[in-house]
Amino acid sequence: MPESKAVKPPRRSKAEQRAETLEQILDAAEYLFSRHGLHGVTLRDVAQRVGVHTSLMHYYFDDKRSLFDAVFARRAGITSGRRMEALDRYAQEAGGKPTVEGALHAFLDTDLDLYIDGGDAWMNYAKFGAQVSNTPEGAELMDRYFDPVVLKLIGILKQALPDYSEEDIFWGYFFVTGSLMHTLGQTGRIDRLSDGLCTSGDFAAIKARMARFMAAGFMSLKPTGS
């Protein structure tokens, strides 16, 4: 019996081992936090899912909260950065004449593509992000990581709608982000309501409609008179 293909222990370097374990912990935490929230998950749960001892959580992270923050930080920069670039690119393409729909395509589609193409890990993060957005724990994280890209979008929308009040533009954005966060949350309710016709994980179907829908909404707020 040839032994040549036997399980060669890959002899990982410490740096590799550390990186791998860290990623496994973050994956497990991301999955669990996305479903049960900060308070619905114990460090035990995370350790168990990874298959290591609870005390290892404290070796890699100060406490539960810093693990939670690390899960957020791991991907928040990527989604924020990609949308920032997309908005920059669009603003340049559009010269001085951006449209609401163009700006929303750059903002929304770029983000949705990340989840559509990113596999399970990114879909878990989507759900996690919605949790963060909906709970007081997350307020500071949202502000810190996403203010710049949102304010850039707002800036382009102002350019596209020069006769609109700032309030109308912010409230329009408020409706957009509400729907986007609800999308990321993937609650499964639309699946049951529609009897399976729509599924909350079908971000492609949402991407096909969302920017157009929201742009039309913005146009409906057109100032009357003068």
Place this chain on the structure above:
Amino acid sequence: MPESKAVKPPRRSKAEQRAETLEQILDAAEYLFSRHGLHGVTLRDVAQRVGVHTSLMHYYFDDKRSLFDAVFARRAGITSGRRMEALDRYAQEAGGKPTVEGALHAFLDTDLDLYIDGGDAWMNYAKFGAQVSNTPEGAELMDRYFDPVVLKLIGILKQALPDYSEEDIFWGYFFVTGSLMHTLGQTGRIDRLSDGLCTSGDFAAIKARMARFMAAGFMSLKPTGS
């Protein structure tokens, strides 16, 4: 010094006392759950907020979960019922020719008015409802209490948009409910983003824009070609 106005112990009947205590517990739980979620609140916290002993929680409720459900049930029927009536009334008024915007005004404005006119208690419930909508704990509650009114809205929208596919109508509703749940959640983020220009508790400002915005969104999904 006249004693006539001294603190006469109101000598409440047991039924009154029971009802009052129950309401105090539900109020405290509503407030706390709305902020921290099911897992972020202990029965101790609730009891402490009411000023009674923890064990009293178990006298009135089987366990934490049944307290959570009771908080939801207390007001869910009211909001659902009011919107049901408003939709019925609108469908009748409109004869066979309802509009998307008309249906959305009935659905959204009726609900928002409840919070606008209902004081702190209803604003807490709004936040609580958003929590329920966003977490797996709440899925079954949402289905049980709100399926009928949502399906009634969907029915009227189908009548208003006879050439639309069911998918488009459900996805349109999906965007509406996302924005509505985000409204109820009152995260405070729009306050900070807009530097105080908009505040997330200003449901009147939202009501003034939402039905129109969403109706325009629906119209943008118009099927192309034959």
Place this chain on the structure above:
DNA sequence: ATTATCTATAGATCTATAGATAATGC
């Protein structure tokens, strides 16, 4: 007599830390 509230406590977690063990690193 019945019911609202409290006291006392068991048993199960949960977080966090100190210190041991077993690997990789020169």
Place this chain on the structure above:
DNA sequence: ATTATCTATAGATCTATAGATAATGC
């Protein structure tokens, strides 16, 4: 030598129950 992982455990909760006490009810 250094670092990744585990063992053991302290201390703090948290839920839930049994049983006592203090009110209202006839």
